[in-house]
Amino acid sequence: MTGEQRHYLWLAVVAALAAAVPLVTDNDFHLRVLFLIGVNYIAAAGMNVLVGYTGQKSLGHAGLFAVGAYTVALLTARWGWNPWPAFVAAGVMAGLFGIVIALPALRVKGPALAMVTIGFGIVVEKIVSEWQDVFAGQQGIYGVLPLSIGGTMFSSRHWVWFVLLLGVALHVMLRLLLRGRFGRAFMAVNTAEVAAESVGISVYRFKVLAFVISAVTCGLAGALIAQQNQYINSDFITFNLSVFILLMVLFGGHSVYGPLLGAVVLTLLDAFLSRWPGVQHFTYGALLLFALYAMPDGLAGFVKKMARQWAPGLLPAEPLPQQLAPWRPRGEATAEEMLLEAQGLYKAYGGVVPTNGVDIRIRAGHVHSLIGPNGAGKTTLLNILSGIVPPDRGSIRFNGRDVAGLPPYRIARAGLGRTFQNLKLFAGMSVLDNVKLGLHAHIPTGFLGSLLGRGGGAERAARDEALQILDALGLKDKAQEVAGSLPYGVQRRLELARALATHPRLLLLDEPAAGLNPQETQELAQVILRIRDLGITVLLIEHHMDLVMAVSDHVIVLDYGQKIAEGTPAHVQSDPRVIAAYLGPQAGKEDEEEEEEGGAHAR
Numbered sequence: 001m002t003g004e005q006r007h008y009l010w011l012a013v014v015a016a017l018a019a020a021v022p023l024v025t026d027n028d029f030h031l032r033v034l035f036l037i038g039v040n041y042i043a044a045a046g047m048n049v050l051v052g053y054t055g056q057k058s059l060g061h062a063g064l065f066a067v068g069a070y071t072v073a074l075l076t077a078r079w080g081w082n083p084w085p086a087f088v089a090a091g092v093m094a095g096l097f098g099i100v101i102a103l104p105a106l107r108v109k110g111p112a113l114a115m116v117t118i119g120f121g122i123v124v125e126k127i128v129s130e131w132q133d134v135f136a137g138q139q140g141i142y143g144v145l146p147l148s149i150g151g152t153m154f155s156s157r158h159w160v161w162f163v164l165l166l167g168v169a170l171h172v173m174l175r176l177l178l179r180g181r182f183g184r185a186f187m188a189v190n191t192a193e194v195a196a197e198s199v200g201i202s203v204y205r206f207k208v209l210a211f212v213i214s215a216v217t218c219g220l221a222g223a224l225i226a227q228q229n230q231y232i233n234s235d236f237i238t239f240n241l242s243v244f245i246l247l248m249v250l251f252g253g254h255s256v257y258g259p260l261l262g263a264v265v266l267t268l269l270d271a272f273l274s275r276w277p278g279v280q281h282f283t284y285g286a287l288l289l290f291a292l293y294a295m296p297d298g299l300a301g302f303v304k305k306m307a308r309q310w311a312p313g314l315l316p317a318e319p320l321p322q323q324l325a326p327w328r329p330r331g332e333a334t335a336e337e338m339l340l341e342a343q344g345l346y347k348a349y350g351g352v353v354p355t356n357g358v359d360i361r362i363r364a365g366h367v368h369s370l371i372g373p374n375g376a377g378k379t380t381l382l383n384i385l386s387g388i389v390p391p392d393r394g395s396i397r398f399n400g401r402d403v404a405g406l407p408p409y410r411i412a413r414a415g416l417g418r419t420f421q422n423l424k425l426f427a428g429m430s431v432l433d434n435v436k437l438g439l440h441a442h443i444p445t446g447f448l449g450s451l452l453g454r455g456g457g458a459e460r461a462a463r464d465e466a467l468q469i470l471d472a473l474g475l476k477d478k479a480q481e482v483a484g485s486l487p488y489g490v491q492r493r494l495e496l497a498r499a500l501a502t503h504p505r506l507l508l509l510d511e512p513a514a515g516l517n518p519q520e521t522q523e524l525a526q527v528i529l530r531i532r533d534l535g536i537t538v539l540l541i542e543h544h545m546d547l548v549m550a551v552s553d554h555v556i557v558l559d560y561g562q563k564i565a566e567g568t569p570a571h572v573q574s575d576p577r578v579i580a581a582y583l584g585p586q587a588g589k590e591d592e593e594e595e596e597e598g599g600a601h602a603r
Ligand SMILES: Nc1ncnc2c1ncn2[C@@H]1O[C@H](COP(=O)(O)OP(=O)(O)OP(=O)(O)O)[C@@H](O)[C@H]1O
Pocket: 349, 352, 353, 354, 372, 373, 374, 375, 376, 377, 378, 379, 380, 381, 421
């Protein structure tokens, strides 16, 4: 039995057991607790995409819960809508609110989202409690229509079965989404934003998407509560509810099972402690601290760790294909094409001008090197070319397009791959997933396709290609290891594999030999030449002159942000300005004088 089949078997068993409970008890309290577990799971499952996968914190999701709850209340009790379309409208409305909050809040980095969501939660709380004419404050809206089938309103049992069905459907869809390119992209955004952009992922869009998913599920949870109670008032919408939703995810842990564990444990605890509200709040605070310090990966992470340690057979590694065709990049460059032409690039940070009117031309099919003393502006130039740093002035034409000022993910999608001076791997993910992330822009499955499980073929093709790339770089055996646990030299090679997976026409390598031993540096030279032979153009920043001289067709020299020389390795090596830049002006002068003297003697 495959892991996938085993998962669905377990899901069917757990769902059947949960569905059987209402058949053996008609105790209203027990059925209500089961219903609340389902509702809380629905809210937490979406929140997990935002908090667990994408790493964004929100403390205002009670506001989105309120949007769902009051949408069904107003539509059914005031305007007489059928409860089913009202329920759908609640999810849509919460999603729209999610977009409106996320678009401005996620433009800025840092804790902006947490601040904006706290503000949103407080504003909604105030509106529903004080705008009496519409929301009826504490008195609340009565007569909210519950869901019904064939004119029969849902009983307590029906509600349990309905949330169970909805919960299972949500679990299956989110699992399909999170196991594919979307899940990897959410995690990449969480781990290393700059690296995510470098493989063609729009960090902003993925954060907004995660927020909207969480908004929709919280809105649906609010609608379920309002429809089941047939009533909603402002007492439901509190800051405590926002904390509770966040806590379920932090406590449960950011695997697809985390929200379920969080919802079960915390709903039972909530029911148990409801008689002592003072103790309840204290317990949540203590649990939050416990979750943050003792179980950084939550209950699900803790269970997984224990399972790995005590019963490794329960978590078998996915079998990988052994026979692989050699990897070949798509879309080869023609030999004489000018792949990149940049003119007048200028960037200043106050008085420091790391890029000062630089022109460069990169010919397809060659290895170009960018050298210069420390602080000459090499990395800044690479960052400008790859979009991480927008230039103050200047133009860049790459692969037939003007790319100056475009965001890095769009430049990556135009065919520019890169590695980083300070490694930027997705350290907590597997080696294979790191390379699959490189292929992100080349996996055609869209959002709906992923939710509905249509991405299987594309995923397998991506896995096979990622393995081919790993094989080409001698890393296939490490495919299932965690990237961050590998030796430094292997991590560097993995970053190169990930960059190759983006199908670059131009590959920028920022000091790829930094930290490598002589043997690894020699191997790197061979790898760079092989990459060139595959038709991929390379721009290399390196301090190891042996490596530069061994692999380069063309060398560009920067000093104080300006290009001071370029040409063949032999040409720049003997250029007095280059010698002066590296050894000091005196050395350059002496050299020039010697040259002149030599010339005079010769004359
Ligand atoms: N974001 C920034 N803010 C202020 N100064 C910066 C910034 N980025 C780079 N600089 C400055 O610009 C200059 C060039 O830096 P850059 O990292 O591009 O040089 P480099 O040639 O890559 O150096 P190295 O070989 O040491 O990596 C340095 O003086 C650096 O301090």
